[in-house]
Amino acid sequence: MKRRGRTKTDYSQDMALIGSTQQWVILAIFLALLVILPHVLSWTHNLNWLTFINFTAITIIAVMGLNIITGMAGQVSLGHAAFIMVGGYTLAILTSNAHWPFWVALIISAIITAVIGFIVAVPAIRLKGFYLAVVTLAFFFIAQYIIRSLGITGGIHGIIGIPYPVVGGIKINTDINWYYLLLPVAIICIIFSANLSRSRTGRAFLAIRDNATAAASLGINVPLTKLRAFFIGTLFAGLAGGLWASYVSVVRLDQFTIWDSIWYLGMIIIGGGGSTAGVVMGVIFLRLISQILHVISTADWMPYLSSSIMVSLNYGVYGLVIVLFISLQPYGLISVWRKIKLNYKRWPFGT
Numbered sequence: 360m361k362r363r364g365r366t367k368t369d370y371s372q373d374m375a376l377i378g379s380t381q382q383w384v385i386l387a388i389f390l391a392l393l394v395i396l397p398h399v400l401s402w403t404h405n406l407n408w409l410t411f412i413n414f415t416a417i418t419i420i421a422v423m424g425l426n427i428i429t430g431m432a433g434q435v436s437l438g439h440a441a442f443i444m445v446g447g448y449t450l451a452i453l454t455s456n457a458h459w460p461f462w463v464a465l466i467i468s469a470i471i472t473a474v475i476g477f478i479v480a481v482p483a484i485r486l487k488g489f490y491l492a493v494v495t496l497a498f499f500f501i502a503q504y505i506i507r508s509l510g511i512t513g514g515i516h517g518i519i520g521i522p523y524p525v526v527g528g529i530k531i532n533t534d535i536n537w538y539y540l541l542l543p544v545a546i547i548c549i550i551f552s553a554n555l556s557r558s559r560t561g562r563a564f565l566a567i568r569d570n571a572t573a574a575a576s577l578g579i580n581v582p583l584t585k586l587r588a589f590f591i592g593t594l595f596a597g598l599a600g601g602l603w604a605s606y607v608s609v610v611r612l613d614q615f616t617i618w619d620s621i622w623y624l625g626m627i628i629i630g631g632g633g634s635t636a637g638v639v640m641g642v643i644f645l646r647l648i649s650q651i652l653h654v655i656s657t658a659d660w661m662p663y664l665s666s667s668i669m670v671s672l673n674y675g676v677y678g679l680v681i682v683l684f685i686s687l688q689p690y691g692l693i694s695v696w697r698k699i700k701l702n703y704k705r706w707p708f709g710t
Contacts, residue, residue: 393542397535408650409534415646416541417602418626420548422642423635424595425623427552430632431561432588433568435488437620438479438495441502442593444615446472446600448506451518451610456511461524465601472597473590480589484582487571499620503612517611521604537606544602548595553635555591564588565633618674625681631691640692648676 400409425439446468453464483494506512513519523532524540531540555561563584566574575581604610622645630641652673684691 397538401535406534409538411646411650413534413537413541413606415642416538416545417599417606418646419545419639419642420602421596421599422623422626422638423548423552424592424599426592426627426632426635426638427555427564427595428588428592429624430627430634430638431556431564431568432585432592433487433564434480434483434585434588435492435624436495436589436592437492437617437624438497438499438502439592439596439623440615440617440619441495441499442472442476442596443600443603443619444506444610444612445475445502446597447604447610447615448512448518448600449597450601451521451604452511454522454605455518455520461522461526461605465598465605468601469594469597472600473594476593476596477586477590480586484585496617499617503615507612515612517609517614518604519609521608521610523608524605541602541606544598548598549635549639552638556633556635560584560587568633622677625677627691628681629684629691631693634691634693636696637691637693640696644692645677645680648680649673652676 396412397409400406421439421443424442425436428434428436428439449468449471450464453459453467454461457464459467479495479498483491486494507514523530525531526540529536531537556565563574563579564587566577566579567581567584571581574584603614607614626641626645627638628641629644630639631637688695
């Protein structure tokens with residue numbers, strides 16, 4: 360940041376995603392901790408938490424896509440789980456049946472999912488709110504019916520034995536190996552999403568979310584911008600679906616439910632819609648709640664609770680948390696974080 364007298368002439372530092380040396384140092388330390396984390400968990404015999412982290416990384420990628428559609432562009436989608444399902448089945452077919460290389464299949468799966476998302480969005484771009492949610496919900500059931508009816512997808516049985524990817528001669532078939540594959544992909548998606556929100560396209564998304572009529576008066580092509588949001592958002596969903604299918608090595612219809620789409624929306628609400636950092640916070644927060652409940656259920660602390668009761672309890676806690684955030688903290692965890700940063704900058708001169 361340059362100053363000429365008392366006048367600021369260079370805003371590059373203010374506009375940078377990471378604008379100070381202190382932030383770079385903190386980021387470097389954080390990334391170093393992430394690199395050594397699997398070895399720490401292995402040394403302490405807590406590899407089950409590594410599985411949790413891997414699933415969380417995939418979920419972050421998926422919810423990042425929904426945040427582009429709903430959080431940034433304001434287009435409510437209840438069919439996001441369907442796009443993840445399309446990505447998963449596409450990768451499974453390409454790697455299991457056609458024997459394509461993993462990375463090629465993953466990229467093609469994401470692109471095919473994005474094209475389908477674009478097609479679904481075409482009749483829905485003039486809709487908003489409840490009506491748009493119904494259209495995307497209808498796509499979820501249509502996609503399930505089509506996949507159930509096709510022989511190439513394995514019908515109700517799905518596709519089992521999806522081959523593990525091989526990177527640099529290393530077979531990715533352990534949680535540690537998967538961690539080092541998923542971590543860079545998740546980081547790249549986070550960086551892309553953060554920069555998208557600051558770009559011309561991202562600002563157009565936000566303008567449409569806030570007021571589509573005003574955005575159109577400013578020269579923004581509202582229908583085309585909505586289609587872009589669906590294309591980019593479902594591209595993320597297809598990427599997450601492909602990673603999911605390859606990670607668990609099986610893809611079935613019962614892995615993708617309408618509840619998943621609802622919880623994804625809940626994660627955006629809890630984290631803070633439109634914010635990349637908020638998405639990460641919301642996903643980690645709800646996933647931690649689920650993991651804690653899972654640990655409690657397997658620790659024989661409550662032996663009288665059956666697995667079905669624990670699933671219902673999990674849903675109940677999820678719903679309660681979302682309601683509390685809507686009522687008490689409508690702008691999500693990101694607003695709390697921003698207040699903490701602001702107070703830190705003001706300290707010791709008051710809040």
